[in-house]
Amino acid sequence: xxxxxxxxxxxxxxxxxxxxxxxxxxxxxxxxxxxxxxxxxxxxxxxxxxxxxxxxxxxxxxxxxxxxxxxxxxxxxxxxxxxxxxxxxxxxxxxxxxxxxxxxxxxxxxxxxxxxxxxxxxxxxxxxxxxxxxxxxxxxxxxxxxxxxxxxxxxxxxxxxxxxxxxxxxxxxxxxxxxxxxxxxxxxxxxxxxxxxxxxxxxxxxxxxxxxxxxxxxxxxxxxxxxxxxxxxxxxxxxxxxxxxxxxxxxxxxxxxxxxxxxxxxxxxxxxxxxxxxxxxxxxxxxxxxxxxxxxxxxxxxxxxxxxxxxxxxxxxxxxxxxxxxxxxxxxxxxxxxxxxxxxxxxxxxxxxxxxxxxxxxxxxxxxxxxxxxxxxxxxxxxxxxxxxxxxxxxxxxxxxxxxxxxxxxxxxxxxxxxxxxxxxxxxxxxxxxxxxxxxxxxxxxxxxxxxxxxxxxxxxxxxxxxxxxxxxxxxxxxxxxxxxxxxxxxxxxxxxxxxxxxxxxxxxxxxxxxxxxxxxxxxxxxxxxxxxxxxxxxxxxxxxxxxxxxxxxxxxxxxxxxxxxxxxxxxxxxxxxxxxxxxxxxxxxxxxxxxxxxxxxxxxxxxxxxxxxxxxxxxxxxxxxxxxxxxxxxxxxxxxxxxxxxxxxxxxxxxxxxxxxxxxxxxxxxxxxxxxxxxxxxxxxxxxxxxxxxxxxxxxxxxxxxxxxxxxxxxxxxxxxxxxxxxxxxxxxxxxxxxxxxxxxxxxxxxxxxxxxxxxxxxxxxxxxxxxxxxxxxxxxxxxxxxxxxxxxxxxxxxxxxxxxxxxxxxxxxxxxxxxxxxxxxxxxxxxxxxxxxxxxxxxxxxxxxxxxxxxxxxxxxxxxxxxxxxxxxxxxxxxxxxxxxxxxxxxxxxxxxxxxx
Numbered sequence: 001x002x003x004x005x006x007x008x009x010x011x012x013x014x015x016x017x018x019x020x021x022x023x024x025x026x027x028x029x030x031x032x033x034x035x036x037x038x039x040x041x042x043x044x045x046x047x048x049x050x051x052x053x054x055x056x057x058x059x060x061x062x063x064x065x066x067x068x069x070x071x072x073x074x075x076x077x078x079x080x081x082x083x084x085x086x087x088x089x090x091x092x093x094x095x096x097x098x099x100x101x102x103x104x105x106x107x108x109x110x111x112x113x114x115x116x117x118x119x120x121x122x123x124x125x126x127x128x129x130x131x132x133x134x135x136x137x138x139x140x141x142x143x144x145x146x147x148x149x150x151x152x153x154x155x156x157x158x159x160x161x162x163x164x165x166x167x168x169x170x171x172x173x174x175x176x177x178x179x180x181x182x183x184x185x186x187x188x189x190x191x192x193x194x195x196x197x198x199x200x201x202x203x204x205x206x207x208x209x210x211x212x213x214x215x216x217x218x219x220x221x222x223x224x225x226x227x228x229x230x231x232x233x234x235x236x237x238x239x240x241x242x243x244x245x246x247x248x249x250x251x252x253x254x255x256x257x258x259x260x261x262x263x264x265x266x267x268x269x270x271x272x273x274x275x276x277x278x279x280x281x282x283x284x285x286x287x288x289x290x291x292x293x294x295x296x297x298x299x300x301x302x303x304x305x306x307x308x309x310x311x312x313x314x315x316x317x318x319x320x321x322x323x324x325x326x327x328x329x330x331x332x333x334x335x336x337x338x339x340x341x342x343x344x345x346x347x348x349x350x351x352x353x354x355x356x357x358x359x360x361x362x363x364x365x366x367x368x369x370x371x372x373x374x375x376x377x378x379x380x381x382x383x384x385x386x387x388x389x390x391x392x393x394x395x396x397x398x399x400x401x402x403x404x405x406x407x408x409x410x411x412x413x414x415x416x417x418x419x420x421x422x423x424x425x426x427x428x429x430x431x432x433x434x435x436x437x438x439x440x441x442x443x444x445x446x447x448x449x450x451x452x453x454x455x456x457x458x459x460x461x462x463x464x465x466x467x468x469x470x471x472x473x474x475x476x477x478x479x480x481x482x483x484x485x486x487x488x489x490x491x492x493x494x495x496x497x498x499x500x501x502x503x504x505x506x507x508x509x510x511x512x513x514x515x516x517x518x519x520x521x522x523x524x525x526x527x528x529x530x531x532x533x534x535x536x537x538x539x540x541x542x543x544x545x546x547x548x549x550x551x552x553x554x555x556x557x558x559x560x561x562x563x564x565x566x567x568x569x570x571x572x573x574x575x576x577x578x579x580x581x582x583x584x585x586x587x588x589x590x591x592x593x594x595x596x597x598x599x600x601x602x603x604x605x606x607x608x609x610x611x612x613x614x615x616x617x618x619x620x621x622x623x624x625x626x627x628x629x630x631x632x633x634x635x636x637x638x639x640x641x642x643x644x645x646x647x648x649x650x651x652x653x654x655x656x657x658x659x660x661x662x663x664x665x666x667x668x669x670x671x672x673x674x675x676x677x678x679x680x681x682x683x684x685x686x687x688x689x690x691x692x693x694x695x696x697x698x699x700x701x702x703x704x705x706x707x708x709x710x711x712x713x714x715x716x717x718x719x720x721x722x723x724x725x726x727x728x729x730x731x732x733x734x735x736x737x738x739x740x741x742x743x744x745x746x747x748x749x750x751x752x753x754x755x756x757x758x759x760x761x762x763x764x765x766x767x768x769x770x771x772x773x774x775x776x777x778x779x780x781x782x783x784x785x786x787x788x789x790x791x792x793x794x795x796x797x798x799x800x801x802x803x804x805x806x807x808x809x810x811x812x813x814x815x816x817x818x819x820x821x822x823x824x825x826x827x828x829x830x831x832x833x834x835x836x837x838x839x840x841x842x843x844x845x846x847x848x849x850x851x852x853x854x855x856x857x858x859x860x861x862x863x864x865x866x867x868x869x870x871x872x873x874x875x876x877x878x879x880x881x882x883x884x885x886x887x888x889x890x891x892x893x894x895x896x897x898x899x900x901x902x903x
Contacts, residue, residue, distance in 0.1 A: 041411060044383040048816050050344075050419025053381075056092070057102055057412040059404070064088060064104070066404035067412070068333075068389040069185075071129040071136070076395040079107070079136060080412075081126035083405055085147075087138070095396055095416055102412070109157060110169045121148040123157060123169060127264075130186040130195065133248040134158070136166060139197060141182040152178045154186070154197060154250060172250025177203030181233075181241070185265040185335075190272045194245055198276070200262040201233065201240040201306060208244065210254040212301040212446045214477045216506045217258070219311050220319075220545045222583050223289075224651050224690060226310040229682025229717050232283065233308045240306035243274070243298055254447075257302030259313075259320060261291075265335040265390070266298065267351055269366060271430045273373075274298040275324075277332035277353040282626070284309070285329070285616075286637055286676025287683060288575075288644035291315070292612050293330045294323035295353065295364055297372045299467060300443035301474035310647065310683065316572050318535035319502045319542065321470060325364065325375040328612035329619055329630065330355035334390040334401070338363075342397030344421035352380065352391060356405060358622040359386030362613070371435035371467035377613045378816045381415065384622050397423070435465045442468070445475035454484050462495035473499045481507040489515050494523045498535045505542035513547040517554050521561045530570060537562075537576040549583060559586045567592060571602055571641050578645060582652050590655045594663050597645045617835045617844065621808050621820040629678070631836045638674035643684070646671065650690040661703060664691070669708035672719060685716035723755035729869040734789075734796050740872045741788045745880045750888045753881030756874055769886040783883030783890075791882060795866055807856045809833065814852045819844075 041055040059067050065082030072078055078090040087107040093100035109123035125148055128139030136157040144151045153174040157166035175183050181200035189196060205215075217238040219225065227234040241260030246253050256274070266276035276296045284290040289312040296304055305313030305320035315322040334354040341348050350363040363380040366373040381401075387408050391401030394414075404410030417423060442460060445453040457475035460468055476484055485508060488500035501516055508516070520540050525533050540558070544550070550558050563586050566577040574596060581589040596602060616634055620627040646667055656664075668688045672681060688707050695703050713720050730736075757768075767778045782791065809823045811831065821833030821844065830845045831854075867875055884890035 044386070045413075046379070046382045046810075046812065046818055047415075048380060050417055050421070051381075052416050052418050054414045054416070055411060056400075056414055057090070057104070058410065059088070059412070060408075060410040062104075064106075064410075066389075066407050066410040067402045068405050069126050069129045069139075070390050070392055070400065070402060071131045072392065072395055073131040073136070074134070078102070078394070078400065079129055079131065080402065081124050081129055081138070083127070084125060084407070086121055086124045087126065087129075090412075092394065092396070092400075092414070095398060095414075107166065109166045123150070123155065123166070124148060125150075127182070127184050128186040128197065130188060132188045132192070132195065135248075137172075137186050137195065139183045139186050141178055141184070143178045152176070152183050152203075154183070154246075156250065170250075172246070173206065173253065175199065175203055175206065181262045184263075187266060187268065189245070190268050194247055196243060196245050196256065196266070196274070198243050198260075198263055198266055199241060200264070201236050201260065203241070205239065205242050205255065205258070206253075208253040208255050210252070210447055212254060212256050212443075213239070213258055213303055213474070214301075214506065215255070216477075217303070218545065219307055220542060221307060221311045221313065222541055222544060222579050223310055224647055224687065226647070226683060226686045226690070228283065228309045228679050229686055229715075230283065230679050232281075232679070236308050238307060239303070241278075243276070243302075256300060257298045257304070259302070259304035259306050260296070261306045262332075263296070264333050265354075267335045267337040269337060269351060269430075270339065270349065270426075271368075271432060271436070275335065275351050275364070275366070277327070277335050278304065278306075278323075279332050280329060281312075281677075282329060282629070283677040283679040284312075284683075285630075285633055286640060286643075286674065286680055288640040288647070289314070290640070290677070291323075291326075293327045293332050293355070295325040295327060295351075295375055295377070296321070297324045297467075299372075299439065299471065300446045301471070309679075314572075314575070316531075316534050316538075316576075318466075318469075318498065318531075318538050319473075321467065324366070324373050325377060326612045327353070327355075327362065327377065328614035329357070329616055329626075330360070330614075331357040333388055333405070336392050338393060338399075340395075340397060340425075341393045341399060341417075342423040343399075343417045344419065344423065345426040347380075347417075348426040350380075352399075353377070354388035354391060354401070356387050356389065357626050358382075358614075358619050359384045359388060360614070360622075361388060361391070361401065368431065368433050368436065370433060370465040371439035371471070372465075379818060380816075382622075382818060435463075435468055438463075439465075439468050439471045442471040442475050446471075446478055449479050453479050454487070458484070458487070458496070461499040462493050469495075469499055473503050476500070477503045477506060485512070489519055491519075494528060494536065495532055497523065498532070498539045501539040502542060505539070505546045508547075510547045513543060513550070514554050516543050516547075517550055517558065521557055525565070530573060534572060534576055537573075537580060540580060541576070544580070544583065555584055559584055563587065563589070567596055574602075575641075575644055578648050582648050585652065585654050587655070590649065590652055590660055590664075593645050593649055594660060597642050597649075597664075597667060600639055600642065602641050617842075618819055620835050632675050633677065634836050634842075636673065636675045638671065638676045638680060642667070643671065647683075647687040650687040652691075653694045656694070661695070661699075662706070665703045665707040669706065669711065672708045672711045679717075681712070681719060682715075682717035685712060689716070723752075723758070725756065725869040725871075725874055727869060727871050727874075729871065732796060732867050732870075732875070734793055737792045737796060737867070737875060738789050740875055741792065741879050745876055745883070745892050746894065748877050748880035748892055750881065750884070750893050752874070753877035753884075754886070756870065756878045757881050779882060780885040783885055788879060788883075791879060810855045811846055811851050812853045812855070813846075813850050815850070819846060 042053050045053050047053055065085040067080045068083040070078055070080045080088050089105045089107055090102040092102050125140050125142035126138045127141040130137045138155045140150055141152055142148055154172045156170040156172055158168040159166055160168050181202035183203055184198045187196045219238055239258035241263050242258040243256045244253050245256050260278045262279040263276040266274055269275055276298050278294050278296050280293045289310050303320045307313055313320050333356045336352055338348045338350045350365055353362045353364055359382055360379055361381040362377040364375055364377045366375050387403050387405055389402045389405045394400050399415040401413050442457055453475055457472040460472035463469050485504055488504045491497040491500050523536050566581055568574050568577055578593050616630050620631045671684050711719055768780050808820050811819045821835040824832045824834050830847050832843045832845055834840045834843055836842055880892045884892050
């Protein structure tokens with residue numbers, strides 16, 4: 001939503017639920033005293049020096065929906081798609097032509113007659129578009145409906161009669177999957193001979209013609225397979241999201257890689273490598289299997305290890321590939337390369353990655369590192385609200401991007417460079433490392449069996465570079481197992497052996513389990529690096545998951561080798577050892593794991609895979625919807641390493657004593673006091689219930705109560721609060737809310753109003769009668785100063801007026817990044833800001849030497865829609881409580897004749 005602003009007359013920052021969301025709209029210079037900007041759609045954007053933004057068009061304001069994808073045709077025209085509607089073709093005004101708008105044409109395709117005024121769509125609902133091979137390729141993401149009868153799949157549109165309209169529609173492949181995790185983007189290969197398509201993890205992998213990643217995937221995790229307690233992706237199994245390569249006619253489909261959660265888009269860099277931006281599962285934040293959004297180098301046959309819920313693979317698993325760069329929380333959408341931009345060369349070489357949730361376009365800068373890359377990322381453009389969907393470099397060298405999605409207001413922007421650096425094309429070919437060249441050489445063996453493949457690949461199974469080792473193993477796996485299984489079992493090099501056992505676990509037979517296990521247990525672990533040790537432990541786990549837990553002498557040997565090494569020296573190793581030893585019911589493993597469970601400060605509590613580009617605290621004030629959840633989580637973040645141990649112990653059946661059980665089940669009651677993602681409580685409860693299943697029946701009630709059962713709702717997904725709005729809620733508009741409240745407040749229920757006030761967390765940020773927070777103003781005298789309409793307007797439209805007293809400050813840093821927070825104090829060298837309304841005393845210092853400028857955000861730090869969970873009676877009780885200032889003797893609570901209390 002785009003807001004307008006006026007000088008502040010009413011100051012009202014109502015609830016902690018409102019203490020999120022910051023915008024660049026209407027920012028005024030702190031020192032300059034400039035008037036409020038006249039064009040909020042431009043002025044809300046934070047741009048790097050030397051770049052200029054133009055707002056070209058608002059499709060949503062013209063009844064054309066919310067645009068989510070784009071491409072350019074051979075005449076330089078942009079083609080876009082409404083997420084739930086038509087295709088449109090645009091002729092762009094020349095750069096520098098002033099305020100001209102594009103010429104817009106709705107594309108009516110196939111059986112729909114041009115000029116037809118009905119709402120029936122001939123072609124649209126596209127989350128991917130590509131003009132290539134004299135055709136428009138359309139990735140439809142849709143469940144057939146009365147407005148659009150075509151289902152998800154890849155379609156090819158052609159103009160067969162030369163009238164500049166698409167009259168022929170060819171379905172290249174129907175796909176099973178729709179929605180935000182359905183079929184997504186289409187990109188032309190660097191050699192311009194084929195197409196690549198990306199699909200999310202709710203899209204089934206159809207039968208394909210070829211597979212770079214051998215189709216032998218399984219869940220492959222000994223960790224308890226706890227599904228999401230709220231039902232997300234509970235039926236989605238390996239391999240998750242996937243990338244395929246196809247020919248222009250769509251006759252041959254080849255799987256290139258998989259294991260993504262929901263990579264929406266990707267691009268080829270100058271070396272021809274695929275770079276994607278994969279999503280996180282924000283409901284899992286704070287849990288040990290959570291992985292942040294991340295930039296991935298998608299090589300031939302890549303596997304990135306997405307598995308549903310607790311089965312999600314760690315990046316430390318040697319049979320998958322790690323991210324190039326962990327970005328942080330967000331919702332990845334568009335990705336494209338800067339080639340062809342009339343920008344300085346640094347930004348021509350960048351990969352641009354869009355975050356829909358927090359309104360950030362990142363410029364990702366890749367540096368060759370071995371067979372892959374290291375990377376840095378900077379904030380190229382940001383704004384709030386700025387729900388970014390898709391973008392490209394246009395034929396004119398400008399950057400174009402769209403906002404919208406989920407039927408939100410949609411806009412088209414153009415970015416040009418007006419700085420002084422050279423915009424000459426960056427023609428220098430990228431320098432390829434020896435490892436990069438070796439990897440691509442090995443990838444020629446990914447596919448059909450080839451003579452000499454095993455001999456070529458085998459020596460590189462112990463290469464120091466992880467991407468080379470991976471490419472070599474995939475090359476081996478594409479060859480008949482009879483050619484290499486004995487070679488694998490006879491291997492003496494520990495690193496080659498480990499990679500060979502990954503491959504044999506995928507393709508071997510259960511009767512080889514004992515040989516494989518003994519080969520791995522004979523490896524001398526002490527001389528190996530931590531990564532190499534983890535790889536050996538992962539290979540053992542694969543043998544267990546594929547062929548069954550060891551028995552008899554094999555089990556005895558496995559315990560004898562692994563048991564003395566636990567606990568290990570690192571949190572990551574301890575995860576691997578605890579998993580294997582608990583699965584085997586090793587002696588004393590429960591007691592040792594409980595000792596680790598009590599170590600609150602054990603390393604391993606940070607993000608899985610390492611630190612992120614954008615810290616979670618920096619995102620709180622950027623988005624009103626998601627920032628609140630982040631603020632709550634960061635106030636009391638769960639100890640992820642301890643959660644791992646506790647969840648793993650839930651599968652332990654034997655070895656318990658009463659004292660060990662008491663220690664263990666008390667942990668759960670404490671764990672419910674932490675605040676993770678939306679599914680955190682439900683996951684902890686599911687682990688608790690798995691553990692309770694191993695308790696003797698006569699002790700069940702004791703441990704059920706000890707472990708915190710009374711703290712939970714019946715579903716186990718939430719804490720039992722004193723009051724939850726009963727609803728049904730509605731999208732309250734000012735006029736409707738005023739009409740309800742003005743119909744009469746007498747005889748309201750004081751206790752209900754007070755409970756609602758607490759349930760929606762108002763007291764976290766506001767004081768009333770001396771109790772509550774101090775982030776927003778005291779509300780005790782609210783009813784004596786403001787009318788019902790004033791109060792409701794401030795709740796429903798909080799951005800209408802904003803006071804500097806409660807505004808956030810935006811610090812624009814010299815490195816191009818921005819930081820948002822409430823300025824608490826400053827000294828000669830630094831600013832101290834508070835970013836989390838739920839933990840206002842947690843301050844971040846920003847050195848003044850790093851700050852280029854600072855500005856107020858004139859978007860309220862108050863979230864609109866606070867009262868949308870309330871029904872009319874609950875709304876009346878809330879407003880009555882506010883008017884009373886918490887005074888039960890207020891006249892609003894005095895019943896009058898004919899007024900039914902609480903009605």
